Amino acid sequence: MIYKVYYQNDQKRNPKREDTHSLYLEAPTEVEARALVEAHTEHNIEFIEAIEGETLAYEQQNPNYKLTEFSE
Template sequence: MIYKVYYQEDMKRNPKREDTHALYLEAPTEVEARALVEAHTDHNIEFIEAIEGDTLAYEQKDPNYKLTEFTE
């Protein structure tokens, strides 16, 4: 499953919509997607959403779409 993870780069500041970023990640479950991001970054995760079907196809058309892969 592909997940879109909305996050703030800094955990010390209050979240602001203008500073929200997103990354795309493949993981078996939302819980595992969260664990991967938490283990490999200092990001403040706001929201994680599963994307598939037409939504995934739409996101993949964006030139900034890129699956993030973390190495152990």
């Protein structure tokens, strides 16, 4: 499953909507997607959304669409 993870760059600053970023990640479950991001970044995760079907096709048309892969 592909997940879109909305996040702030660090956990020390108060979240601001204008500073929200996103990344795309492939993981078996939402819990595992969260664990991957938490283990490999300092991001403050706001929301994780499973995307598939037409929504995924739409997101893939975005020039910024890229699956993030973390090395172990």
